[in-house]
């Protein structure tokens with residue numbers, strides 16, 4: 001079996017030792033491994049698009065941002081595997097992909113094939129979620145040097161800093177033709193968010209739709225209530241949070257507003273979100 005491993009050396013603050021253990025386990029399992037170290041954001045997409053034949057499967061060794069770069073360069077019919085060595089690894093958590101190198105290698109070699117439907121933001125695929133407003137500001141303003149040093153805590157610092165801006169900007173989100181206003185929105189393709197928190201109980205990676213969560217009340221206090229509810233997995237029960245299933249939506253705002261997908265900066269509004277026609281095959285644990 002031929003496997004291409006795309007390794008992001010910056011993911012999770014650097015995990016070279018774990019990568020060596022993972023590659024060794026793949027080779028001991030009989031695979032021929034081609035290893036590529038990414039050099040910059042988006043490099044994995046370019047590399048895979050230019051590569052003639054990636055082999056039987058492509059492994060994204062990194063966090064959600066690395067998986068995002070990989071699925072944007074993945075050819076139809078090639079299976080994706082994940083070695084979760086990023087900071088949050090939301091997708092791997094949702095699909096129960098193990099973190100230990102030997103166990104993750106076993107899944108990459110002989111896991112069960114599961115099809116999932118990527119969503120798209122302005123034509124670029126994402127798997128986990130997209131956001132505008134508060135969470136896009138948090139991602140946009142996170143200090144990358146602190147992220148390397150203190151990991152998830154860097155997000156906490158950015159979250160506190162951005163809290164007081166929440167409510168200043170009104171977004172227009174048109175959900176399957178229905179115009180709605182909000183102060184932030186998260187578009188979720190999967191159930192989890194920011195690690196192990198359940199964002200939406202209705203979302204599913206297997207379903208051909210996304211779940212749109214609209215935050216329709218202003219003010220930091222409302223936002224704090226939402227964050228507390230998120231921690232308890234009850235965000236959709238908060239008065240002032242609307243949760244709608246959708247196949248296509250557009251988002252706009254008066255000024256220059258950032259968007260995030262899968263936890264990384266993804267350009268600026270306006271945005272159109274829809275679903276990829278072709279599903280992607282991901283390898284998951286058999287048990």
Ligand SMILES: Nc1ncnc2c1ncn2[C@@H]1O[C@H](COP(=O)(O)OP(=O)(O)OP(=O)(O)O)[C@@H](O)[C@H]1O
Pocket residue numbers: 008009010011012013038039040041042043062063064065066067069085086087088089090262263264
């Ligand atoms: N060599 C590189 N130098 C700098 N950035 C890179 C490099 N290779 C990839 N990237 C970018 O690094 C960003 C972060 O990667 P990734 O999300 O995989 O790790 P993480 O942030 O630690 O994990 P998670 O998203 O699960 O919290 C991605 O946007 C990716 O495009």
